[in-house]
Amino acid sequence: MNQHVNHTAADAIAIENLDVVFGQHSEKATIRLDQGKTRQEIIDETGLVVGVNNVSLTVKEGEICVLMGLSGSGKSSLLRAVNGLNPITRGSLKVKHGQDFVDVANCDAETLRTLRTQRVSMVFQTFALMPWLSVLDNVAFGLEMQGMAKKERRQHAHNQLEMVGLAEWQNKYPHELSGGMQQRVGLARAFAMDSDILLMDEPFSALDPLIRTQLQDELLALQKKLNKTILFVSHDLDEALKIGNRIAIMESGQLIQHSRPEEIVLQPKTDYVREFVAHTNPLNVLKGRSLMKPIDELPRQEGRWQISQYHDLWLENQNGELVIQGSASLKTVHWEQHHDITALDKHCIILASPDIEMRDAIEIRYLTGHPVVLVEDGQLVGILSDNNFYHALLGKYNQTAKVA
Template sequence: MTAIDMDRRTLSDATPLTVPMDSAPATPASDCAVALRDVDIAFGRNVKAALALSDEGLTRDEIRRRTDVLMGTFKVSLDVRPGEICVLMGLSGSGKSTVLRAINGLNKVARGAVLVRHRGEPVDVTRCRAATLREVRLNTVSMVFQQFGLLPWRSVRDNVGFGLELRGVPAAERNRTVDEKLAMVGLESWADKMVQELSGGMQQRVGLARAFATDADILLMDEPFSALDPLIRDKLQDDLLELQRRLNKTIVFVSHDLSEALKLGNRIAIMEGGHVVQYGTPSDIVLRPANAYVAEFVKHMNPLEVFDSGAVMTPASALRRDGDAVILDGSGEVRLRLDRAERPVSAEIRGREMPLGRVDGSGAGGGETPGVVVAPVDLPLRAAIDLRLRSPYPIVFVDDLGRLAGLCDHGEIYRGLLQNP
């Protein structure tokens, strides 16, 4: 196989991904933005012997004692879908930054594959040509560092445009892009300042603007907010989520803060000693911890920060029905009419037909409606509580196709808050 053929081999030709200790099926490999397959990373000279001991099941400490090789990861397999935020979470030394740095080839992989979708084709960054890896780094993958990684002898504008400059983008086009990204992070008036004139939070915004300026599809973020004060960190987390709603990038985010991971992550990989011990959604992690290590992490979490409504609702299959209507209350006076595709179309309240109120994924749009409200099933529980307070009737939840998914009333909310994972 030639180097070019190796770069262009399809994800579907490879063995399907397996996700450790997660009951949910893995995303089909052809749909991944980033896919890690059985990735072993080792630091030291006698790597072959260390891998052999790893295959025998020896621990990281035992392998290091015998070979003087540090195993950074053990057969890590992950799938990251386009447009999602995947958080690598764990204590110091768990291997999360080691995995992150393998995605753009900064850490050498001893065994396994790291597949990155570059210009519509999967590229294995562990085996591709140096020129291809350089293209991936310039055009597809951008990185935001914990310590900002800014060039102190350059202005804010020149720092943000540095990646574009390396790419050879003309100055006029580069400045237009830089101005746009600085406005996006609220720093347009600081463009000509030197970076040392900015506070820590502002410097981190410069790092974000620089990453977004390259228009890379994949962003790697290595504990970017951990050195900041709590209030600044919380604000930048909100800013990142807002930017993500607008730009829909694929983000792999390293954190040692569980609250941050649960707030940001569509899915979270919990790491311990170089292993991924659980990979799933925030509610999966909190409701169904895979082992005692994960359970210890999550035992003090506030469910309002974690659960979506799907975790507490009564599913559609358990609701009472009368013909094409679903009974929403104990008396049978509140009914929901469905079409043939199981999509809610109207409500009937004490014999009177009424239109449905609709809200978005944040809970906005319902208003003080006198009728039945329909919301997406992934509505955060906090938003569901507020919505139920504004409506006299249970909330109806629908899936991505608009089909009835379930029902949430006060009873479901109370049970969700009282759950003890």
């Protein structure tokens, strides 16, 4: 079934009803797709492989969208269609260039070359560094292809290596660097092109877990500075939940669910997605809103709510101000304005946004010994206590929670 996508000025990539078929006479496959035949049936009947089947997807500017699925799900096939490495059989794939959109499915060779050199860069799983070039010249290579003068491109490459912490290695050769360092060079080379869109094909999967985690953190730090549009392929759900603003899960060439990380975990659309999230680490994705005991479940008495039975603590709205009452004398701390978590102690009670991350909420609960009070628009909406955290860690989420 065709799906119509209304792309806007805020979109960087707009994909509509996209098919990618590998092999000659692809119409044999598309005819069978329209008949509702499966990928395996098409392979058996024609020998053709359907890499992408009727996918519609938009990626916003400045967003990290993670494509994920099992091997053969079509995630890399879709990624490589964005810069024309995989030919598009049917449908449209539009990439924003300036104020206009270029349809990669129908553009000429010169336009595609312009997109690859000015608009879209790619980071590969295997680093793809040239062993005969120094680290600096590897980073500068794309700039040389753009025609940038040697002095200027080497200075630009040096700046990018400084950004990823490898400036002192610029005169070394790739074989002298560890795998994690080589991947940093690959990142620096992509960033050096100053492309607005980065395509990253499982860039960290060949690395040791500790190095992979470190590079994920570094990518997020760089993203805060550079605000690129990133389409990132991964088979690791914890990685996807950690770095993705949105996650697109694929199966047999089809897009099964495209949602925010919390929605993927809390509201899986199919059994396939449900199996994916069954063993995920909730600390990486869940927020207070989906864990909390909501206000309508709290004991209420004379216009005030009980937020801790153990300490007999109550919260009351007095002339628009939330006031804690109880046997203990506590300092009320607004978490949005508080940055030093180590300063918290048993004399503090925290008022936080319902979008607080689970990790932060657990640490606050540990340091203060009190529930975390969740407030939105100046109103109490719920609390987080030990039971909420235990339920989350056991996978017993509030499945009906509103995901903002």
